[in-house]
Amino acid sequence: MRIVVTGGAGFIGSHIVESLVADGHDVCVFDNLSTGNLENLSNVQSRISFVRGDILDLNLLQKSMEGADVVSHQAAQLEIFKASDDPLYDLTANTVGTLNVLKAAKEVGVKKVLNASSACVYGQHEGASVESQSLRPNWAYGVSKLAAENYGHLFNDYYGVPVVSLRYGIVYGEREWFRRVLTIFIRRAIEKRPLVVFGSGEQKRDFICVDDVVSLHRTCLYDPRADGNAFNAGSGTAISVSDLATLVAEVSFRESGFRPEILNENVSQGAYSALVTYKRRNTAELQSMWLSTEKANKTLGWAPKTALSDGITREFKWAESNMSHWVETHRSHVKHSNHEASKILVV
Ligand SMILES: NC(=O)c1ccc[n+]([C@@H]2O[C@H](COP(=O)([O-])OP(=O)(O)OC[C@H]3O[C@@H](n4cnc5c(N)ncnc54)[C@H](O)[C@@H]3O)[C@@H](O)[C@H]2O)c1
Numbered sequence: 001m002r003i004v005v006t007g008g009a010g011f012i013g014s015h016i017v018e019s020l021v022a023d024g025h026d027v028c029v030f031d032n033l034s035t036g037n038l039e040n041l042s043n044v045q046s047r048i049s050f051v052r053g054d055i056l057d058l059n060l061l062q063k064s065m066e067g068a069d070v071v072s073h074q075a076a077q078l079e080i081f082k083a084s085d086d087p088l089y090d091l092t093a094n095t096v097g098t099l100n101v102l103k104a105a106k107e108v109g110v111k112k113v114l115n116a117s118s119a120c121v122y123g124q125h126e127g128a129s130v131e132s133q134s135l136r137p138n139w140a141y142g143v144s145k146l147a148a149e150n151y152g153h154l155f156n157d158y159y160g161v162p163v164v165s166l167r168y169g170i171v172y173g174e175r176e177w178f179r180r181v182l183t184i185f186i187r188r189a190i191e192k193r194p195l196v197v198f199g200s201g202e203q204k205r206d207f208i209c210v211d212d213v214v215s216l217h218r219t220c221l222y223d224p225r226a227d228g229n230a231f232n233a234g235s236g237t238a239i240s241v242s243d244l245a246t247l248v249a250e251v252s253f254r255e256s257g258f259r260p261e262i263l264n265e266n267v268s269q270g271a272y273s274a275l276v277t278y279k280r281r282n283t284a285e286l287q288s289m290w291l292s293t294e295k296a297n298k299t300l301g302w303a304p305k306t307a308l309s310d311g312i313t314r315e316f317k318w319a320e321s322n323m324s325h326w327v328e329t330h331r332s333h334v335k336h337s338n339h340e341a342s343k344i345l346v347v
Helices: 011-022 058-065 080-085 087-108 140-157 181-190 210-222 241-256 294-300 308-320
Strands: 002-006 026-031 049-052 070-073 112-118 163-168 170-172 195-198 207-209 230-233 262-265
Touching: 002 011, 002 058, 011 026, 011 070, 011 210, 026 058, 058 087, 070 087, 070 210, 080 087, 080 140, 087 112, 087 140, 112 140, 112 210, 140 163, 140 230, 163 210, 170 181, 170 210, 170 308, 181 195, 181 241, 181 308, 195 241, 207 210, 207 308, 210 230, 210 294, 230 294, 241 262, 241 308
Parallel strands: 002 026, 002 070, 026 049, 070 112, 112 163, 163 230, 170 207, 195 262
Antiparallel strands: none
16 A cells, blocks of 8 residues: 555654555655654665655645555644643644645545544543543643544544544653653663652553554554544553652663662652753643553454563663663754745655
8 A cells, every 4th residue: 555654754653654664565754854853764764755744734745645545644743831832833733734634635535544642632530541431631732632533533424534543642662752751761770860750650651662552553554443433552551650760770770780769859840850950840740641452452452562661671772772862852942844845855
């Protein structure tokens, strides 16, 4: 099949691209390189085509999708603070951008769209979230992703374009971008510094290895029973941030002989840490983000396979030899390309 992957130069998108190329598909990456980069695609560079463009550029999207059978839509703005500070910007990038992708897909007769959604559509919730529960996002980012998902349902039901949305938990693995809790723990362990847990560390998080996201994406690509659905893409379990720190400390000890100390710091929500000075604690922080995998398991027979300690060990090894990727910059400092400046590049 000819498959267009928006955001294919990013962390998750590049893993999806590699799996599609391995399956023998003709892949075109559509990306504005605002947070992604071509190095992420170095393993497949000679076997794909690349369009540098913005999903807000409907004409270029449509042109790039001509002849495509499937679109995998991974492009988005992911900055939680940026979304909260400027919800209109976030809505434009995530909801209008997705609407453009869906519209272009419909115009050119695409047979399926796979849409990257997020666990953030749930908002605060105790225990494992199931797809059928009520949705009340706590951040603007979750609102824009939920609206995008709903447009997906509309295009599936009303316009007849099969759309599947995957609600990712916290995706980790090789090529993960820096500044989230796991990446900060790993980097500090490699630098032989203490790991800093904000607050009590009882907050629970569902970490899913990128390989498992790719396997669910692949299942949904081929299985028509997925069409019209939203599925959680999580590990089915949740770990507290304190236990995550302990796990990273153990991995570090096993891999490098250094067991970092674990410190707790009382950082108010929205404030910067005094110990990890570039990191600001989230506002309206989720007490628990935990995804049930039952629906994907019952409907599609999918289950995640990677144990967290194995996945973290792999990411630790990758990070050790790729520290230059993990600089202490804020993702929102990244310049977003102006869609007027989009141009076609083939790599
Ligand atoms: N990483 C996670 O844990 C996580 C969790 C939930 C949902 N998601 C979703 O997964 C998708 C991929 O996330 P990721 O972690 O790989 O992020 P990423 O930043 O590594 O990848 C996003 C890619 O999209 C590109 N992009 C951004 N805006 C664009 C635009 N307007 N036009 C064209 N390209 C654009 C970026 O250059 C980048 O290559 C996103 O839709 C995100 O919302 C990710």
